[in-house]
Amino acid sequence: MADVLVVCESKDGKLKKSSKEALSIGAKLAASLSGKLVAFSAGGGAGELAAETGKYGAAKLVAMTEASLDRYSTEAACAAVKAVVDEVKPAVLLFSATSNGRDLAPRVGARLGVGVASDVTALEISGGKLRARRPNYSGRVVVTVEIDGAPAIATCRPNAFPIEERGGAASEVSEMAAPSTQPRAVLIETKMPEAGELSIAEADIIVSGGRGLKEAANFSYIRDLAHAINGAVGASRATVDAGWIDHQHQVGQTGRVVSPNLYIAAGISGAIQHLAGMSSSKHIVAINKDAESPIFRIADLGVVGDLFTILPALTEEVKKAKEHH
Amino acid sequence: MNSIVCISQVPDTESRIKIAADGKKIDEAGLKFIVSPYDEFALEEAIRLKEAGGGDVTVITFGPDRASQALRECLARGATKAMHIKGDSSDADSLGIARVLAAAIKSVPFDLVFLGKQGVGTDNSLVGPMLAELLDLPQLNVVTHLEIGDGKLTAHREIEGAEEILESSLPAVITAQKGLNEPRYSSLKGIMAAKKIAIETKSVGDLGLNDADIFNQRVKVVSMDLPAEKSVGRKIDGSDPAAAAKEILRYIREEAKAL
Numbered sequence: 001m002a003d004v005l006v007v008c009e010s011k012d013g014k015l016k017k018s019s020k021e022a023l024s025i026g027a028k029l030a031a032s033l034s035g036k037l038v039a040f041s042a043g044g045g046a047g048e049l050a051a052e053t054g055k056y057g058a059a060k061l062v063a064m065t066e067a068s069l070d071r072y073s074t075e076a077a078c079a080a081v082k083a084v085v086d087e088v089k090p091a092v093l094l095f096s097a098t099s100n101g102r103d104l105a106p107r108v109g110a111r112l113g114v115g116v117a118s119d120v121t122a123l124e125i126s127g128g129k130l131r132a133r134r135p136n137y138s139g140r141v142v143v144t145v146e147i148d149g150a151p152a153i154a155t156c157r158p159n160a161f162p163i164e165e166r167g168g169a170a171s172e173v174s175e176m177a178a179p180s181t182q183p184r185a186v187l188i189e190t191k192m193p194e195a196g197e198l199s200i201a202e203a204d205i206i207v208s209g210g211r212g213l214k215e216a217a218n219f220s221y222i223r224d225l226a227h228a229i230n231g232a233v234g235a236s237r238a239t240v241d242a243g244w245i246d247h248q249h250q251v252g253q254t255g256r257v258v259s260p261n262l263y264i265a266a267g268i269s270g271a272i273q274h275l276a277g278m279s280s281s282k283h284i285v286a287i288n289k290d291a292e293s294p295i296f297r298i299a300d301l302g303v304v305g306d307l308f309t310i311l312p313a314l315t316e317e318v319k320k321a322k323e324h325h
Numbered sequence: 326m327n328s329i330v331c332i333s334q335v336p337d338t339e340s341r342i343k344i345a346a347d348g349k350k351i352d353e354a355g356l357k358f359i360v361s362p363y364d365e366f367a368l369e370e371a372i373r374l375k376e377a378g379g380g381d382v383t384v385i386t387f388g389p390d391r392a393s394q395a396l397r398e399c400l401a402r403g404a405t406k407a408m409h410i411k412g413d414s415s416d417a418d419s420l421g422i423a424r425v426l427a428a429a430i431k432s433v434p435f436d437l438v439f440l441g442k443q444g445v446g447t448d449n450s451l452v453g454p455m456l457a458e459l460l461d462l463p464q465l466n467v468v469t470h471l472e473i474g475d476g477k478l479t480a481h482r483e484i485e486g487a488e489e490i491l492e493s494s495l496p497a498v499i500t501a502q503k504g505l506n507e508p509r510y511s512s513l514k515g516i517m518a519a520k521k522i523a524i525e526t527k528s529v530g531d532l533g534l535n536d537a538d539i540f541n542q543r544v545k546v547v548s549m550d551l552p553a554e555k556s557v558g559r560k561i562d563g564s565d566p567a568a569a570a571k572e573i574l575r576y577i578r579e580e581a582k583a584l
């Protein structure tokens with residue numbers, strides 16, 4: 001009975017990348033517990049995810065197909081997850097640490113009276129219990145916690161867990177009716193940014209600019225490279241505070257914590273509060289004209305030089321490389 | 326409009342963090358403590374509502390003796406009442422903290438409860454939604470803009486690369502994100518006025534709660550470690566932009582395996 005339940009998020013009928021990651025680590029935990037992996041999805045197309053959830057190891061997919069669940073509502077989602085937990089009785093319950101996962105998991109935790117470990121970067125079963133690692137104090141310490149409770153709940157930081165296909169057959173679909181709720185907080189409208197702009201939250205590649213850009217218009221140097229390389233545009237707080245770019249782009253302690261495969265920092269000094277948001281990136285390239293700049297202490301490849309000449313040259317190289325493909 | 330603001334006192338973000346001898350907590354010796362930065366946005370919003378339409382702003386913290394300093398700071402900025410639930414909150418988990426706050430709030434009339442979207446340092450982002458659930462109230466999380474109407478509110482919430490606009494009935498629980506407002510500093514006049522306000526002090530027992538419920542450590546720290554030292558990367562000279570660009574591209578393709 002030691003199953004693992006993963007609350008999945010989807011978009012346009014496909015699993016979100018963060019959900020594939022949560023399923024992948026969920027499958028590992030289920031194996032350690034000799035249990036099975038169960039996926040949960042809500043909304044009109046929920047039942048159609050079975051092939052995908054199966055691929056990442058879920059034996060079963062619990063689907064609530066009411067279209068009313070298409071729009072996220074904390075209260076409706078909380079009631080839904082509670083109903084699934086009562087049915088599946090998992091030992092471990094995982095969410096992605098996305099905006100909605102972070103909103104929902106603690107509410108579910110309080111409803112069930114169990115503990116939650118948030119935004120974790122590693123998970124394992126040790127002595128039959130769920131253990132998580134999470135960075136604290138801007139990444140200056142790493143805390144290992146043990147989560148007690150039936151189920152033990154964790155939210156998984158996007159990009160921290162590798163996606164692993166298990167080549168399984170489609171999950172067996174089990175439809176469940178959504179509990180009826182009258183949410184008091186309701187979503188009225190979602191405002192999307194300019195078309196084509198990638199969010200830093202889940203991007204694989206981020207190109208970030210700092211005060212070294214000198215003025216707002218020069219963010220074009222960052223945007224051009226980001227566009228060529230298929231990355232998202234990030235920014236230091238100094239540039240956000242100066243009004244050069246929107247807060248959505250801010251990386252760091254008071255912005256977003258990101259861990260892309262590749263992070264390119266140009267004209268960013270590497271203040272501790274900035275590092276707090278990006279030091280868990282897998283590959284870090286820094287371009288700064290000051291050889292003593294702290295960003296070089298965490299860069300895998302540091303380039304001492306002028307961003308205004310290096311970025312355009314790099315953008316050209318990237319474009320050329322893509323043409324040869 | 327009566328508001329409650331939950332205040333957590335955290336180490337100054339510039340602090341040098343050391344791990345205590347037991348290997349499970351940080352060493353507080355020599356640390357400077359501040360009001361958690363997101364709680365400042367929460368407090369500012371509540372004070373603005375009070376200034377616009379009257380009512381009380383009650384600040385509440387659950388923490389050791391030193392936490393009363395954080396409440397003093399909030400009173401100096403314009404909070405009108407303060408409640409200090411004394412106890413070692415670092416021994417409680419987030420659900421324990423939320424239970425203490427929920428019990429403390431029961432004796433205070435309110436229309437809105439404000440929190441920070443996260444306590445800086447431990448970065449849990451858990452107490453707000455947990456408290457909303459315990460109070461059986463709607464939650465508006467990571468809010469960057471708030472408008473209060475007649476018995477209802479409109480809130481803007483930051484999500485991945487977009488913004489959501491939500492409506493909710495009152496009372497409600499709101500967690501504040503940067504951008505909600507520009508917090509004020511305390512004035513000398515405010516500091517003097519705050520000295521006249523008594524901080525109401527209670528213990529966990531006074532709230533009718535069992536220690537076992539609050540400190541039962543559903544999420545228990547096993548160890549605290551310094552992060553694995555990153556091996557020092559390579560530094561190259563970028564005075565020839567074309568050569569530097571070629572080397573970056575090689576790194577991106579061969580080592581990062583991106584592109």
Ligand SMILES: Cc1cc2nc3c(=O)[nH]c(=O)nc-3n(C[C@H](O)[C@H](O)[C@H](O)COP(=O)(O)OP(=O)(O)OC[C@H]3O[C@@H](n4cnc5c(N)ncnc54)[C@H](O)[C@@H]3O)c2cc1C
Nearest residue numbers: 210211212236237238252253254255267268269274289307
């Ligand atoms: C509570 C708190 C929270 C904070 N949260 C955040 C946060 O979330 N995110 C964040 O980023 N910061 C945050 N900060 C601010 C942080 O301390 C720094 O002030 C900020 O990160 C600096 O931004 P920057 O690196 O762009 O600017 P600077 O520190 O001014 O660095 C600019 C860099 O550009 C380089 N440069 C200049 N010209 C060129 C050129 N032509 N080519 C190449 N390099 C050049 C310079 O050598 C310098 O290193 C926070 C601060 C506090 C107190």
Ligand SMILES: Nc1ncnc2c1ncn2[C@@H]1O[C@H](COP(=O)(O)O)[C@@H](O)[C@H]1O
Nearest residue numbers: 331332387440441443444449450451452
């Ligand atoms: N001990 C506490 N006393 C009062 N409020 C708290 C306490 N801990 C957390 N909070 C509130 O909950 C918010 C989120 O904290 P956390 O869930 O710890 O990230 C904080 O910004 C505070 O508003």
